[in-house]
Amino acid sequence: MNLNLKIATTRALRSGLRIITRATISMQLILIASCLMLTSDLARAEEAALDIALPDQNQHLALVDLLRHPAVRTITIPFDVSYKQSMHYRALPLRAILRDLHTFKTIQFKAKDGFVATMPTQLLHGTAVPWLALEPPNARWPALKPGGDSAGPFYLVWIGAENGAIKPEQWPYQIKSISAVQPLEQRYPQIVPDANLTTESAEYRGMQNYIQQCASCHQINHGGDANIGPDLNLPLNPTEYFQADYLRQYIRDPASVRAWPQMRMPKFPPSVLDDTQLNELLIYLHHMRTRKITTVGTPTKTVSKDAKAMTKDGEK
Numbered sequence: 001m002n003l004n005l006k007i008a009t010t011r012a013l014r015s016g017l018r019i020i021t022r023a024t025i026s027m028q029l030i031l032i033a034s035c036l037m038l039t040s041d042l043a044r045a046e047e048a049a050l051d052i053a054l055p056d057q058n059q060h061l062a063l064v065d066l067l068r069h070p071a072v073r074t075i076t077i078p079f080d081v082s083y084k085q086s087m088h089y090r091a092l093p094l095r096a097i098l099r100d101l102h103t104f105k106t107i108q109f110k111a112k113d114g115f116v117a118t119m120p121t122q123l124l125h126g127t128a129v130p131w132l133a134l135e136p137p138n139a140r141w142p143a144l145k146p147g148g149d150s151a152g153p154f155y156l157v158w159i160g161a162e163n164g165a166i167k168p169e170q171w172p173y174q175i176k177s178i179s180a181v182q183p184l185e186q187r188y189p190q191i192v193p194d195a196n197l198t199t200e201s202a203e204y205r206g207m208q209n210y211i212q213q214c215a216s217c218h219q220i221n222h223g224g225d226a227n228i229g230p231d232l233n234l235p236l237n238p239t240e241y242f243q244a245d246y247l248r249q250y251i252r253d254p255a256s257v258r259a260w261p262q263m264r265m266p267k268f269p270p271s272v273l274d275d276t277q278l279n280e281l282l283i284y285l286h287h288m289r290t291r292k293i294t295t296v297g298t299p300t301k302t303v304s305k306d307a308k309a310m311t312k313d314g315e316k
């Protein structure tokens with residue numbers, strides 16, 4: 001009897017202790033977890049950085065340091081392309097942080113989601129002035145889509161965009177890096193029309209429109225830096241499976257042809273891509289049907305001939 005009682009008491013005591021120990025452990029776990037969460041939030045804010053790779057400038061610039069740059073101002077963008085409303089930002093004139101812009105022709109902005117805006121460097125010296133908007137960790141911007149991320153931490157905005165020829169595709173957000181690159185058509189000769197066509201041809205001008213407006217998301221013949229949308233030549237070219245009028249309608253307003261919540265392709269109204277440019281673009285797309293590459297990375301003979309010609313041009 002006595003012994004049994006003793007055993008029972010010890011058991012009760014032990015399990016009580018176990019409960020207490022468990023409780024302490026889980027309290028500790030909660031504490032540790034919340035500390036970790038706090039530090040990871042802080043770490044994220046501290047980590048936010050921009051990589052710059054220019055001929056004479058290789059930098060990893062932390063958001064916190066950029067926010068302290070003496071050239072930072074509060075600017076107002078009357079009609080923000082991404083937020084579709086007036087916005088205020090803490091921002092730096094892009095030219096204040098990029099050196100020797102005159103030494104290269106093409107500049108590229110890579111975003112977190114695979115979007116890549118490639119533009120002529122001379123655009124940065126036009127009437128519209130580019131600013132790098134910086135998202136302060138303690139005053140975050142709104143989400144672009146309900147439940148999604150903001151345009152930060154780095155977003156390229158333009159003052160006076162109405163005067164210059166700045167397209168919506170030239171407002172990259174969630175920027176990760178800025179680098180000097182060779183023009184897209186030199187790096188990916190498989191997107192270039194037949195070498196017998198002049199640079200004044202509709203096909204060639206169509207390629208220029210494609211580079212300016214579409215290559216930020218699409219590739220042609222597996223050529224391009226972005227990968228948000230499908231390749232527009234392989235395996236099939238949309239001019240092969242879209243009725244011409246519907247393809248035109250799709251580019252003008254994708255949701256009027258097919259619509260679903262996750263769709264990404266923006267509208268291209270005449271203010272962004274006029275009728276002549278759209279015609280050239282469609283002529284270019286149609287032409288590229290005849291220039292499909294057969295194997296990834298191995299362009300057909302005609303394409304590699306162009307490739308040589310292009311590299312030579314690029315070296316001049």
Ligand code: HEC
Pocket residue numbers: 169210213214215216217218228229230232238250251254262263264265266268273281
């Ligand atoms: C911001 C990224 C983006 C840009 C810029 C963009 N597209 Fe798209 N495009 C997409 C995505 C993503 C899809 C797949 C459907 C979707 O999610 O909207 C798509 C789908 C398409 C399709 C339909 C393909 C199919 O088989 O359904 C065509 C055609 C097309 N794009 C052409 C163009 C052309 C031409 C341009 C330039 C004028 C362009 N896109 C610019 C992202 C983009």
